[in-house]
Structure formats: structure tokens, C-alpha cells
Amino acid sequence: MGAAHDDGTRATGHHSEVTLTVNGTPHTLHLDHRRVLLDVLREDLGLTGSKKGCDHGQCGACTALVDGRRVNSCLLLAVTLDGCEVITVEGLTDGAGEPHPLQRAFLDRDAFQCGYCTPGQICSAVGVLAEAEAGHPSHVTDPATAPGRPVALDAAEIRERLSGNLCRCGAYPRIVEAVEDVI
């Protein structure tokens, strides 16, 4: 498993072998330590659904799910993710290639225009639904809400929770409707 081990073996060089499971398929890759997950997906695995909008965690277009949590894949060094499970927008369709309900809802609501932020919006929304179910509050959640209970997602909650995903085409109102459709 290369230079980086859970027991803390020293990395000798600037590359390591890393195993990632992406959309259910394990990949073992010899990677430059500088390579972030986003570039692994786009350059090494040909999964270009995750987009590079800013490369600095400022737009959300690269959002993917790592071990079930939504993250900015542009800021995650792939070497740190050895053994992790990654889901991208390409991995949300079911086995028969049918769109995920959120993908369907985005189509139904015309919740995008240029489409460049769309995979990130969808992956982020998948994460939002799980976080709300797990009782994670947001900036707009009533502080009196009991901890640990699922948080009901109204439009204000959806907007706040999706605010890490910028859309320059201004599809926001339709995106909120699309997320509301699958709740």
C-alpha cells in the first residue's frame, strides 16, 4: 500500500499508492501527493461529471460524497483518502442507468441551464437530505429544535444548506423546488 500506512510509516517520496472505491469500483492508483480527489476523478478515472469551477472550495461544482458525506473534492488530497468510498454524480443513477430521483427532479423542474454547477448541486442535495435526516442543524434551524432528531427541510433550510453550491445561471429557485419534490 505504498508509503502511507495507518500505522504511520514515513512517506519517502512524493508519490503514494492509494486505493479508492469510486461508484462501487475499487481503483488502486500511484498518485502525486499533490493530486486532489477532483483531478483523480477527472484526469485518472475519466469521471468528468465532477466539475472544476474554482479549484479552491469556493463554488461547490466539485462536490462529491466521500464515505457518504458531501465534500469539495478540489480540496481533498487523494493520498489522504486511502480506503475511502467515493460517490460522484455518475454513480447516482441506478444499475439500469435510470436517474436518481433528484436527477429526475432537476430535469422536471428545469433546475439548471448551463449545467456546469449541476452535478455539484445534485451531489450536495444528496448530502443535505442525509444530514437533515441525521439531525444536523443549519444556520437557519430553530435553536429550540431537539438535537438528534431529523430536521424538517423547508425552502429556507434547503437554501441555506445548498449555499455552498453557486449557480451563475440563477437556477436557485428551481433547484429548491426540485429538492422539495423528493422530500
Add this chain to the structure above:
Amino acid sequence: MTGTGSALGVPAERREGRQKVTGGARYAAEHPLPGRVHAWPVPAGVARGRVTAVHTEAALDLPGALAVLTHDNAPRITEPDDPTLAVLQTPGVPHRGWPVALVVARTPEEARAAAEAVRVEYAVEEHDVRLTADHPEAYEPEKANAGFPARREWGDPDGAFASAPVRVDVSYHVPPLHNHPMEPHTSTAHWDGDRLVVYTSSQGGTAVRAVLTALFELPEDRVTVVADHVGGGFGSKGTPRPDVVLAVMAARETGRPVTVALPRRHLPSVVGHRAPTLHRLRLAADTGGRLTALTHEVVTHTSRIKEFVEQAAVPARVMYATPASRTLHRAVRLDVPSPSWMRAPGESPGMYALESAMDELAGALGMDPVDLRVLNEPEREPDSGKPFSSRHLTECLREGARRFGWDRRDPRPRARGEGPLLLGTGVAAATYPVLVGPSRAEARALPDGSFVVRVNATDIGTGARTVLAQVAADALGVPLERVRSEIGDSDLPSAPLAGGSSGTASWGWSVHRACTELADQLGSRTGPLPDEGITAHADTAGLADADSPYARHAFGAHFAEVAVDTVTGEVRVRRMLGVFAAGRILNARTARSQFIGGMTMGLGMALTEGSTMDAAFGDFTEADLASYHVPAHADVPAIEAHWIDEEDAHLNPMGSKGIGEIGNVGSAAAIGNAVHHATGVRFRELPLTPDKVLAGLARPVTSGRGG
């Protein structure tokens, strides 16, 4: 005029939608090409001067580095019409951020690291980047952007103003704004023998091909430009930008496919921006509210290498009846990045200022601002004297007022509150010209009963594939699902860009013509079609660009409600509603998205977006998406967009006007007017961020009386 009408106007789903939501749609950096490498530009670190040395050894020693292009060794290109494309040709540095080198390496990481290792020495000169209304070097250009005369004048505006009983004399300031499409400007260039194939993020591939053939002295048939999916543009990809020139140079130099994906932080200085505009508006009216004079004077900046004058005073030539008017533009050449098109150039900042001033005039008159606008409706276009092909501004205002509940509004400023919040509502009008250009198209009938239309249109998010199939199905009189459209490739029939809200009209016209011709051929034919089908061609040159005896514009009305927090000065929009009269709406679904998108960008202009030209260093301080605040989800409430059915026989065969920009025009003014209504304070400098608003709230409340 049209065919069956069955396909036009229906809310057809985007044809590329499924690809976009599943991650399958490929953008300019995403086409698999064996051996593809990556390039990273090195931006100039001074605001004005000359490169005296570029030290590339350290960069070239790094692993993966393949080449460093500088003005010393980069391929020479024919001098471009657009000086911003003349990259790596001379040692001159016209502004901070100008590309002074390009590093090519195997991977993006290696390219970035090598770019960081390039050391550049400069002979630095004093710079001036500070725009002021009385800048000593301000001049009156011959033309403003888009060919409009810089100055128009009729009547005696100064005399009429001086003698008017009601006057408003106010100044507004719109800061530099950045387009920031979500996909940064990206090009991948690939030499296949002596053929050049370019995948680029552009609003118009035909123009990119024309520029590349000129710059690199190539015959047209050896250049293919593909712009299959484009991650937004908003004007900043309307013409080729340096990324495509750099990519072609690097591919030629290295013999490999090269991708130049501009780093987000490079965009503000490289791809154009909306120039800051300083506005002075003088409105004079009689006591009944009829305008007697309208003066709109604009000062803006342009760069040392390119004259681009934001045509912000132009909408005042269209909007209101007045016996005396002066509209003029002045520009200052500064050591700033070259400004360029941004969604609704001219109209967007110009209508912010004009519609804010109209609101101030309504306050000065004690008149309802909807009524004031209706009262000053012109019978003909004020500047040209031409009749309007259609103008339904009054209907938009009235319909919007009805839907918004305007009649329940207490006109007094600062009359509504909720605890520490002040609430207010505002209205503004919108206008955008109808633009259309000549295009070619081809329509083919196949033996299986299906049809293909081919045109080098570009889908920057408007849904061009879908709406062109609708136009074709309508003209052919066949079901929509039997028509396929091919776009986004310069080997297709040539077409103008997706810009100026002209794309659908221009492409659609030629598609309509080709399909009409094809339908005629089919009608006069018996027996089965040959295997390759039969094809009809169209070219609307001389037709689409013919002078019209009519003044052709879309119009609209915006209504907004805001809450202003008196503790923090934070302004949030509670609701927005727009009503538009833009000819025939060809796809209700995608049209709504475009209107809402334009309104959202106006919200950003009003409240969150602003760029600062750093006088000391000559760069835009807000260079990334963390500091340049494009509105986020939480900023954008429910937005309603409506339209009225507008029949206009003087446009094009579809009867459509453009819809990509009008949603943006006037929306910032509606929000600003709502902030005045909420607070009683008139803010005249955008964006309305807490620093400005809090300071304003500390000032005494104005009565709303101007003049």
C-alpha cells in the same frame, strides 16, 4: 407566418438535460485525447511596464515541465483585431494580470508548480487606475460599444432643466462587475496533422474559427472548433479570449493536445469585466409629471490597449418621451484590464441609474412610480422617431402591479417594519433591444421519417438544441420528437454567437427558412427518399440584417420587496416578480429559467457583487469566488417570472424577441428603489452592502423630494 404552431411555445424538456444531470455532458476540458497535457499562464505582477527578463530555467527543471512560452519564443501570430488576443507577442505589460508566460506540463499540478517557478523581471512604470468623474484624461469617444453614437442630443436639455418646476439631479455609481461563468474560460487545442481541432468554452464557435484562421494563417477548412456544452458565458465568452490563442500556441509548440483552463483568479484580469460607470442623471418634469428634459451622462474606464465604452446612456434614448434630451458617454484610458461585454451591456448599469432616477422623480412629484412611467410612454422611439414594432411596457407594469399587490403599498418611505427590519417595495422598468444576425442552416429529411437540422449554434445554457428543434418541427409541421438538432461544431453551417439575446432569433430564422424550403421540396415529391435523405440550405444574409423601419425592443417590469436590517445594514430580498413583453415565447420552460436567471444576476448587482480596483496595485481585489460575492442560494428567494402574449409581425418568422438579458435589466433598480422605500434613504452606489447601508441609516432620512 409560422407552421402548425404545435411545437412552438411548448415547455419541452432540454434535450441535453439528462446528460447534464448524470455527468455525461462534456465541456471544453473534458474530451478524452491521448497525450493531452496542461498549461498554466503566468500573470504580470505589475500594473504597467515592460518585461525585461523571464527566467524559465527553474520551471523547466521541474518534473513534468515541457515548455515555457514567453514573448521571446512564442509562435508569432497575425495581429488580431482584438488586442487582448495578442498575447506573448511583445514585452509590454498593459495591466496587472496580463499573461507574460505560459507553462506547459504533463499534469495540472506540474503546470501550476512550474508556473510558480517562473521568475519575471519588469521595468515598472507609474500606473493610474483610478476612475473619477472629472478625470483630466476623460474624452468623448466617437462610438460607444455596439456602434452607438457616444452622444445624442435633441431640444434644449439644459434650458428645460433650468426652468422646470420639478427636478432631479443625481449621481449613481456602479462598480466593476465580473461575469464569472461557473466554467472558467477553457480551451483544448489539438493538431491532427495539419488540421487544428479546438474544444473551447465559447458563446460562438464560428467566430472562434474565424479568429484562429486569421491569427495562425490557416485555411478555414483545416480548423474545427467544437463548443458542445458551455458552462455559461454571460458575455465573457462572446468572442475568443486569450485561453484559446494560448492553447493553440502551446499545442503547436509541444506537438501535443493542450488544455488551458484559466484559473478562476485569472478571470477578472483576462476575460473582460463590466466597466465601472459613473452616472449623472438630470430629470426635469412639469408638475403633472411629464418629462421636460432628460440628461444621462456616463463616465467609464477603458484599457490602454482597447476601447470598450459601456453604452450605459443608450437606454435613455428609448425609454421615455421627452422634448429635450442629452445622452453622452465619456471614457478614461487607464492601466486597467480591458473591459468587455457582460450580460446586458449598457442597459444593465444604464437602466439601474435611469430607473433609480425615475423613482426619485416620482418621489419628488409625490406620484406613484408606475403611473409616472405610464404617463411618459412615448408614441415613437424618442431618439430615432421610428414607430415601435411592439411596445407593451404599460401592460407589463400594470400586470406586474396586479400580481405583486402594488395597490396595497403605502407610498410613504420607512412606513413598514418588523422589529429591527425595515420593509419596502420597489418597481423599475426594463428594456433590451431586439438583435438578430444572419445565419446559415441546413435541414435534412431522412427516409425513416426523421429530420435533422444543423447549425453552428451554441448552447450556453439557453436550451438551443431544444428550441431549434421546436422551430424546425413547427416549420415542417411534424411532431417534435422526429426532429434532431446538431449544434456546437464549426463544421456545421456558420452561425453567429449566443449573445445580445440574438441567438435563438438568428439561428431560428435560418432553421425556419431551411425547413420551410425542405417542406416545399417534400411536398412536391413522390416516392421514397434516397438513403442520404434530401437536404435544404438556408442563409439569412441580407434578410436578418436588413434595416427595419421599426424600433424593436423587448420591455419588462420588475417588482421587488426587501428587508433591511437596521442592526447590521444587511439587505435581503424577500420576493421578486418580473413581467416581460418579449414577443412570442418559444419554450415556456427554458424561457422562465432565463428570466429568473437574469433577475438573479440583477439581485447580485444590487446587493452582493462589486469589485474594487486597487489604486495602489492596479488589480481587482475581489479576484476569487470567496471574495466576489455571486449570490448564493440563501440570497435568492422565490422569484416569479411572467410574460404577456405579444404578437409582433416585424421581427422574424417565429415572432420572438431575445430573452437572455432583459431579466437582468432594471432588476437592480427595483431592489434599490425598494431599499429607499424601506429606509427613506437613497443609496446611489452599488452594491448595497452592510458598510454602505449602515452608514446611510445613520444619516437623516430624506423626504424623497429631489431637485
Add this chain to the structure above:
Amino acid sequence: MKPFGYLRAGTVREAAEALAEHPGARCLGGGTNLVDLMKLGVERPGLLVDVSRLPLDTVEELPDGSVRVGATVRNSDLAAHPLVRDRYPVLSQALLAGASGQLRNAATTGGNLLQRTRCPHFQDLSKPCNKRTPGTGCAAREGTHRDHAVLGHSEQCVATHPSDMAVALAALDARVELDDGRTTRDLPADRFHRLPGDHPERDTEIRPGELVTGVVLPAATASLPSAYRKARDRASYAFALASVAAVLRTSEDGTVVHVGLAFGALAHKPWRAERAEAALRGGPATEDAFARAVERELEAARPLRDNGYKVPLARNLAVDVLTRLATARNRTGTTEEDS
């Protein structure tokens, strides 16, 4: 970004030893700021010591009632933790006011404390910056500085600390635990970050070879009356123009028993409003008293050419939050009497 070695530390000691051995090494938590700065060339570590998988990922109540937060607890998990939501609302609110859901899922407690300023000149290698390259000058003094410090800045540096979380920790009297592999020590949260003085390159009091292992929140058996409020240019996903964290306990007669007040985005560190606290302690919990005390604190402000707005903004935020806390207490009191 220059090439670097990578070490996934298995223990704190191993991490500390690696840091001590390699002066150019940096600890990597969630990476949301460090990787960003490495891409910009601002941070140029030769070795990354990945501490994100150290067993410091729990929030636990200690026998004395205090709550210990491990350094690798993710910001989103900390904000959602029942102990934090129940007892330290100000901390949960501060975390949720920062960044985005994605960033909070990655960012760690330790990393949040150690994040660096978002001064645009610091991020731009073509500009002078004493924090990035000591002795080169400060671009923000002459250049743009709307978002910069009004308190405690120096000739050398006018940057602000961008954290929301750290402001809450300062108001809460939390302590920051440090470990160099041999010994541990802790510092009050409001002494962990520094003012720039003549050494703006040093953001904190952390010593070479030390790492942050956790944060301890003082014992609170019930919900601390506390709140966080932040003003920003857009409604979400933006750094503060100014923010305030406040803890306020009052007696039944409306006297201030305890107050913790800290400002964000005003200084090189979370600004503990000690003068205001002293002025309020033992006095009436009224809006007037809050205003007087806060204004006294802000007398020390020295705004730059273009950021004077921060002073009234901070004042309003603090008075608003304190008044709400006082009012909420009164309401609670009334309810108890009624029932």
C-alpha cells in the same frame, strides 16, 4: 504547489516528532484552508503530517462537567453534537455561520483554529506581505482593506482572523490543548491567537513541534445563555464583516453575573472584549448599559482609511446580541413564575 512528502500519523507522538524533525512540515486536518493556500503557493510545506485520522475525533464530557472536543472532530459534527447544541449554543451557531456544508464536513476543530487570514494581499504572491514574507511590507495598508482590522493591528499587519468558531471559543473561556509528543499544555482560547505586532508571520502561540489536540469547554450543566451573530455581504457562505459571540448570565434582579464577549473579523485574533466585560459585570443588564460598555471597548478601535464601518457594525451586533440574551432570560423567568 511544490512536491511534498506525506505521513499519515498513527499517534500524536509520531505526528509531533515528525513536525519537530521537519521544520517545513505542516499538520493536515481537513485541508480546507491549507490545501487552498498550497495551491496558491502561499504555503510550501516539504512534508504534510496527516493528523486527520488520529484518535482525536470525539466530543466527551469530563468528570468535572467540562466538555472536551478532539482536534479532528469535524466542524459539522461539532455543530450538531447534542452536548454542544444543548449547553453551548453559541459554539454551534458560530460553526453553522461559517463556510458551507461541504467545508464544514471536512474542516476540523484544530484546523479551524489554525486557519490563516483571508487577506487578499496575503494570498497574492505578487504583492508585499509581512505575514507571508516578513520584511516585505504590508500591501493592505496602502491598498484595499475594507475587510481588515480596526483593533490591535500594527504597522506590519492589518489582517483579521477569519474563524467564526474561535470567536465563540474566546467568549466561552475555552482552553486549547497542545501536545509536542512529550508534554501537554493548554492555553485560554483568547490567548491562543496573537496580535500581529512585529511578527505577523506568527498567527498563534503554538510552538514548533506542537500540535493542537483538542479544545476544552468549561463546565456548564445547563444551556449557557449565549449566542453568535455575524454580518456579511451575502446571506450565507461569506466571511464576516464583523461578528460577535456572547455569553450572558444575569441574576433574578437583572444584574450581570457573568459575561463573555468576543468580536470576530475586527482583529488579528478573536477580540475578547475585556473592558466591556469588566464594565458590565455586577451592573444592570440593560440595553443602555450594554451600549455604554461596548462603546467603551471600541474606543480602542483605529480604523483604516476604508473600514470605519466596522466600528458601528460591531457595536450594533454586540448590543443586539446582549440585549436579546437579557430579554430571553427575562422571558424565561416570567414563564417560570407563571407556571
